[in-house]
Amino acid sequence: MDDCLFCKIIKGEIPSTKVYEDELCYAFNDIAPTAPVHFLVIPKEHITSAAEITPENSAVVGHIFEVIAKLSKEMGMTEGFRVVSNCGDCAGQTVKHLHFHVLSGREFTWPAG
Ligand code: 5GP
Ligand code: ZN
Numbered sequence: 745m746d747d748c749l750f751c752k753i754i755k756g757e758i759p760s761t762k763v764y765e766d767e768l769c770y771a772f773n774d775i776a777p778t779a780p781v782h783f784l785v786i787p788k789e790h791i792t793s794a795a796e797i798t799p800e801n802s803a804v805v806g807h808i809f810e811v812i813a814k815l816s817k818e819m820g821m822t823e824g825f826r827v828v829s830n831c832g833d834c835a836g837q838t839v840k841h842l843h844f845h846v847l848s849g850r851e852f853t854w855p856a857g
Contacts, residue, residue: 745790750841754788764815768807771815771846780849781821785812791842794831812846821848828856 745751752758753772760772763783771785787804791797797805809827816825825848830837 745841748790748841749839750784750786750843751790754786764811766811768804769811771811774845779847779852781819781825782845782847784843784845786841786843792840793837793842794829796842808844812844815846816848819848824848826852 749758753760754770762770762772764771764785767788769785769787771783774782774784785808787801787808789801789804791801791804812827815821825846828845828847829843830845
């Protein structure tokens with residue numbers, strides 16, 4: 745996807761602060777953090793949103809959650825963390841490349857607004 749911001753970040757065309765990378769996914773700090781820890785984990789394959797997960801591409805989602813669990817231990821997120829994926833305009837998805845926000849380091853309220 746030539747015009748996708750996160751595809752450009754994966755390719756290094758737009759700079760980012762890397763948290764983790766492997767052959768399937770890339771994690772980097774959010775440019776506008778809303779918690780002391782706030783990074784995004786994205787598949788390297790362009791998937792538009794959670795609404796576009798299929799039997800053919802869903803394996804990367806399980807992989808991303810394994811990565812999040814590993815990073816949560818390595819980064820000492822022992823008090824808990826939140827994983828969020830906004831899907832579609834109504835949910836506030838501003839970048840149309842599937843991404844999982846990982847937030848930690850403060851208290852969170854529920855239900856989310
Ligand atoms: P969404 O609103 O789609 O759920 O989340 C998109 C996230 O991407 C936002 O939290 C926003 O701060 C972050 N973001 C937008 N542009 C950039 C960028 O150029 N670099 C980084 N690191 N994060 C970005
Ligand atoms: Zn993309």
